[in-house]
Amino acid sequence: MQSVTTKIFVPLMKTEFEDHFSNFEKVIDELCALSDQKIVHFIDRITMPLKIERASKEEVKRLFSRRTEKRYAKYFLKFSTHFTLNNEDAEQMPVFLAAHITQATVTHLLIYLNLAKPGAFDSRQGIVIKDFRFDTEEKTEKDSFPPLVNSIHLSFDLMKQYKWPQLVELKIEDTLKWLDKHWEAFNAAPTNRIERALNAFSYLFHETLADNSPSDLFFSLVGIEAMFVEGNESVQKQVNIKTQLLLGKRTEFKKKFGDLYEFRSRYVHGQLNFINKYYVRDADDKVQSHMFETHDNSYFAILILIASIQKHILLDKDSLEFEFVLKK
Secondary structure (H helix, E strand, O other): OEEEEEEEEEEEOOOOHHHHOOOHHHHHHHHHOOOOOOEEEEEOOEEEEOEEEEOOHHHHHHHOOOOHHHHHOOEEEEEEEEEEEOHHHHHHOOHHHHHHHHHHHHHHHHHHHHHHOOOOOOEOOEEEEEEEEOOOOEEEEEEEEOOEEOOHHHHHHHHHHHOOOOOOOOOHHHHHHHHHOOHHHHOOOOOOHHHHHHHHHHOOOEOOOOOOOOHHHHHHHHHHHHHHOOOOOOHHHHHHHHHHHHHOOOOOOOOHHHHHHHHHHHHHOOOOOOOOOOOOOOOOHHHHHHHHHHHHHHHHHHHHHHHHHHHHHHHOOOOOOOOOOOOO
16 A cells, blocks of 8 residues: 655735735635535545645744745645555556645645635745655655745735726635636646636746736736637727626726737737846836836736636636627
């Protein structure tokens, strides 16, 4: 017999989530209450519940001593699984892979929890501990769990200013039930519109804050257009009309949507003096202006993407059909 116990410790940052939604302590309680309900699928006949809990003070002190994660993070989560395999199964699917699948499941979970609690799960580098037991030996491996840095919470001021679209807080349990229908798409090619949008959403998460690329802007629009665009009619027109039908009419800053698509167009067609990916100084006024405009448009696109996916969750839909009617 062979077995592996995988423990993943993840530090979470305190963000602006609480300023716009609920107390984050309650969010952690809500998530931990679902411990053992999320299932990690190793192979078809071998599954294991994912245990979710707060890391103890002793664990945090021991594992994150002198680490920047301990210095700046406020909350520490602990995810764990235990897989036992007979030797025949272990030959086909080694226990090393079971540990990898657990880590992938936790990564996806932390990313998509931000659809229920926008911007709440902004994590920094964590720690993975894998305890292997073989027939005649035991060994422990320790690895890092990559950061999942996102800019979602930085878009809240824009949401307040533009008043469209409005993000909401969803129940984690309801969100996970909806996501379970699409979980396979996180490890394989998507099969429909919403799964393409969900995959685009995953690109909003990075391993560092020092990222000058416009990827958040581009992938947010990829996800938006995956949900709303069909045929050869103007992409901008389709998104403009359909997002207002779904998310409500824009009454203020009406030109902002057009500005978003104009900025994207200038970027992709090489008409914009954008900065180098590895630019490190920010004293130049033109650079500051460019970065502000990029972030402003990125945050607006992020809001539209999340609000649109949230509507799919609330309506329990995988796709939406739109039709025009004659106004009487």
